[in-house]
Amino acid sequence: MDEISTSTLFIILGVLVFCSAYFSATETGMMSVNPYRLKHLANENHPGAKRVTELLSRRDRLIGFILVGNNLVNIAASAIGTVIGMRLYGDFGIAVATIVLTLIILIFGEVTPKRLAALHPERVVFPSTIVLKPLMRVMYPLVWLINWICNNLLKMLGISTEHHRGHSLSSEELRTVVHEAGALLPQHQNMLVGVLDLENATVEDIMIPRNELIGIDINDEWKDIVRQLANTQHSRILLYRDSIDDALGFLHTRDVMRLVLKEQLTKATLLRSVNDIYFIPEGTPLNTQLVKFQSSKERIGLVVDEYGDIQGLVTLEDILEEVVGEFTTHIAEQNSEDIIAQADGSFLVDGGINLRDLNREMHLNLPTDGPKTLNGLVLEYLEEIPQANVSLKLLGYPLEIVEVQDNMIKTVRILPHLKAGS
Structure with a gap:
């Protein structure tokens, strides 16, 4: 390096420190970018996001290249810094170069760029991939050789080197993601958590218990039946004979009104108007029952135990309220009976x-x-x-x-x- 002037060496040293900052920022940015936002942007055909996604699909190659590049420029910077130090201060310049260059690399080549990339990963990695991809192609043989050696060393230690394409989130981890999503409104967070909680609850948790079921006994006096029909607050009414265990089906108030308008309302026409009962086994998770309601086009069902005895009643609205909350105002504010x-x-x-x-x-x-x-x-x-x-x-x-x-x-x-x- 005797032929190269000291000023030129300073320029080369500055370029190497800049390259060190580039590799450091890229590494931190790649690891800090939000994977969910990245996937969303890639699906929206964002060019930078698509490049980052492609590079992250082979993390071993990406990390190998960044580490190779970062170490090369840092070692080269150390060598040139030592030459500059010796030219300026003789043998004492080695110690000066070591101290000064360490501070320069730490401040300008490591800490500052990494902190910047951690704060704004997308701003760093999206443009950096324009340079990163062609550099990886050029240095691919060297990176492949180093990865091959590292993988074989890991195999000798009994560590698997299979690529992990990603880990699915458990419901508890997904619940944490929802709670930490600051961009979501509180009511939206509650709804998403409510969906996740459906798998932790069963129909018994939300059903109207047997002793609170309200229905019409077809064997009652006709005037009592008419009074119950006139005063009902439900769109579907359970019709039974003598006891809930002998349930006949559900009456829809729409069908009752049709019979009233046609002046055909009798016990016989009521019996012919009932809809078949949809039975739900006890212990059915709410998320499963929601799907079953959808597939069977049902909105209401009776919960039965293993012996076929009726335990309670569940409606589609009951399950939806577990997700979106009560459809009415606050129960305590309404001076509720409960x-x-x-x-x-x-x-x-x-x-x-x-x-x-x-x-x-x-x-x-x-x-x-x-x-x-x-x-x-x-x-x-x-x-x-x-x-x-x-x-x-x-x-x-x-x-x-x-x-x-x-x-x-x-x-x-x-x-x-x-x-x-x-």
Whole structure:
């Protein structure tokens, strides 16, 4: 290098530091780019995203090339820096060059470009791939040789070198992605999480239990049947004979009105108007039942156990509410029969309320993997049927048994504002 002037060496050193910064920024940018946004942009035919996707499909080659390039320029920069140091300071210049060049490489060739690429990966990697792809073709033989040696060394250590094309996300990991997606509105996040939660709940979690089913006994007096039809608030009515176990089918109020208009409303015409019952096995996950409702074109069904006994009723709307939330306004604000807000900050809650509904409406965290109702949860905890005016603390929530009737807890007072630790 005696023939090359010191000023030229400085220029070459600057170019090498720039190349080091380029390789460092490209490496960090490639690893930091959002894979979901990248895939979206590639599907939209974004040229930069398509180039990055192609390069990332063979990460071993990409990383091998970047490391080879980065080490080559850093070693070359070290050699030239040593020459410059010796020209300026003699033998002492070696120490000076080592210290100064280390600082320069760290600041301008490593830390700064990597931090920039981590903050703005797309701005860095999209244009850098224009240069990166042809460079990889030129240096492919050297990169292939180094990768071949590395792969064989790993095989000797018993480590598999098979390419992993990507790992599918579990529902818990996907739930974390949804929660961390800052661009989503809270209600959209809740809906996406609701979809994921469908696989963790079964029809028993949301069904109307058997003892709360409302229907019409065809063997009742005709005037009682007409009164029930006139006062019903449901679009579909369960018709049975003597007991729920002898269910005959569902009446649609539209068909009843048609019979009324034709003045043909009788017990016989009601029996002919019922639709067949759609039965749902207990334990069916909500996501599975949603698909079954769609494929069978049904909107309502009766849940039965392994013996064929009716356990409750589930509708398509019940499942959809698990995703989008209640179709009505807040239950406590409506002075609901199930949850009634009190002036002292407590709530009077119906003991038969579904725990999932209670958790959602009052933002509680009561367990739902056991009993499905508040009554069942309290009885399981106490292991006996309590008397009225008994107070307890259930999972940190202060409760008071207000009313017990027919061996069931009818009303409970919940004081969430006094929860332990709050």
